[in-house]
Amino acid sequence: MTAPAVPLNPNLAALPPYNAGMTLSKARSLSGLDDIARLASNENPEGCYPAVLAALASPDFQPWRYADPGCTALRAALAEKLGCTADCIVAGNGSEEMIAAICRTVLEPQAVVLTVVPSFGLHEIEPLALGARVIKVPMTADAGFDLPKLEAALAKGPRLFFLSSPWNPVGPALDKASLDRLIAAIRPGTLFVLDEAYFEYADPDAPDGLKVLQASGIDHVVLRTFSKAYGLAGLRVGYAVCSHPEIARVLASAKTPFNVNGAAQVAALAALGDEAWMQASVARLRQERARVARALRAMGLAPAPSQTNFLFLDCGRDSAAVAADLIRAGVIVKPWREAGYEHHLRVTIGSRSENDHLIAALGQVLA
């Protein structure tokens, strides 16, 4: 086929693809196996909240209606839970949509964005889509945030600073002293976006990034999501908590009007009303995380310390080849593709049987 005559946006045309986990049906056809452990996308393996299923079957869910474009009930419930006003909260079609909307809110071509490497792909892809420049500070040799390098980069006043903590794909979280150091290094004119997609999995003594930032007085947005601990990845709902209502107002203009569908709004409200299910699920997955980490260490591997629902490890050779071998054994994991980290795999903590499947398959593949 000849190239299309219409000029395509060069920033978009040059983007690296988002490295999404393989679907179950593709893994089944590649492996010829029915029993697949899907451990590539950090989903909650425990299935759906009973309260969510009940809400979706109730008259509160009206698929023939346009849902509330302002997510009023959900934002009110979040404001109460988080101790802020609803006019600082914007709900998104997943927190991913908010990453794109934040970029549209503050970036222009050539603006500088600071983040880390390895990192969550969209923290780089969305700025690049707008023609911004992305600076990435590598992790330290012991799988930590490189605070001196981040402080030096922050001193130059990037427009945006994206950081996930707990850190996808590595696993650790900033402690209070480290978060305070980063906050102190931020100059007026920089927006700090702290992505807390794994907040619920963090250790009990980890700082609540939202509370710390609310007390700091700096311009910030904190991202959280219902996709991970709350187990609603397929419904797409997350949110941004902004330091200032004016940031939230402009951020809301950068989304589509009916971005959070009716099922997602009803489900997220029901989930917030029953946090005990989520907390019990998180407790079980933390135990499984410790068990899988021990099994990997017994194989001679060294997963990074994790405060998330996944483990990140150097498998000592090209991880794409290891991931392909694992697919043939019925296990989907995520081979990391960023330069310098091509020997790393990220594996989600699944159900007990999925984790046993992973441990056995990885033992065979690496033997």
Ligand SMILES: *Cc1c(COP(=O)(O)O)cnc(C)c1O
């Ligand atoms: C999973 C993830 C998200 C995206 O979550 P959605 O709410 O499903 O869009 C955002 N940030 C990080 C760091 C994640 O790992």
